[in-house]
Amino acid sequence: MPQLLHVDSSLGTESVSRRLSAYFAEEWRDKHPGAGYVYRDVAAQPIPHITEPVHQALTYPDAEQRQSPQERELTEAITREVLDASVIVLGVPMHNFTIPSTLKAWLDRLVHPAHMATPSPLGGKKVVAVLSRGGSYAPGTPREAFDYQQTYLKAILEAIGLGEDLTFVTAELTMANVAPQMAQFKPLAEASQANAYETLEKLAQ
Template sequence: MQLLHIDSSITGGQSVSRQLTADIVRAWVHSHPGTQVETLDLTVDAPAHFTMDAMAPRTGQSEGFSAAQLRENAVSERLVRQFLAADVVVIGAPLYNFSIPTQLKAWIDRLAQPGRTFRYTADGPQGLAGGKTIIIASSRGGVYSTSEAGRALEHQESYLQTIFGFFGVTDVRFVRAEGVAMGDAAKQAALTAAVTEIAQATQRQAANQASARQVA
């Protein structure tokens, strides 16, 4: 089993989402011996923001494209191959300004490739990256999940659920710690609650993974 561990928080050792992803990966490996882990720190190795150069080429094509287009396509190809090869993806996704870090958005933009992670059919779009589990470590300074007003402001978990669903991933799990900037007691309560969520997220085997292994 291949696990891709992704962090996107800019706060380094102070990051709650990084603490959560480390705990998730450790718990997953403990529950699933033999898992191979690959890491991607998007604050260190972030793709450039999406441009026409990044959009232009297609896999296997080179004739007529500029050096910049080929260079950007190579970055996208590396990232989408890495994502598609993973059975499990653990993503640290802090809430920044009601959304996700720009580094994480840039990574997702490189994954959104027609014919690779999705395609359009006569019946509408179809995801092509199903059969994997995605566990998202969601950290928030405030509390957004307990009120209609808070949920209306949140474009972090809702966006990630939507985009990975568009890619065909039906098993998206969230480990959430919110209110972590509302004092020490609130932060500790959030982290304590996350421990239970981590156990649930890492011990529950995805039905689609079991089916995939049976087919293989």
């Protein structure tokens, strides 16, 4: 049975990335009745940053007992959710040119040698990364080189086998509606979000 893993990382409950990831999840579930669904909100329920015992356990199998049972259970739960999923949707706002630290903490539980093998046990999944940015970092824009959001996610997801079927859907200029100095970009922001919704609807087929 197909299963969707839905991960949100925005601090705002009404954020653009949350609305878009929720839209994909609703469309996908509507088109796959009876399919499984798991939701994890790493902003509302933050995952602790990995400690030295957790890092050692992830890196060296013989160090497994160095971490606490609670730490081991959390890592196993996160890993199981990814392994069981056939489709993963990530809601990812840009924080200071990159991804939220809460999402980084989630990824840190997945990035270790066993998952970086070829082929990776995490491979074979469809991944939709829904990105939102207050400004524009598109190719040819002045801040193109400041994009450590998509570039980081692409690199790290590919490293653990989640880049085989990876699609980025981006809504840019989300601050245009609240920042007076960006008012001129409102039409571009609206077009960007409309395109994101249209793309997500197609991807949910």
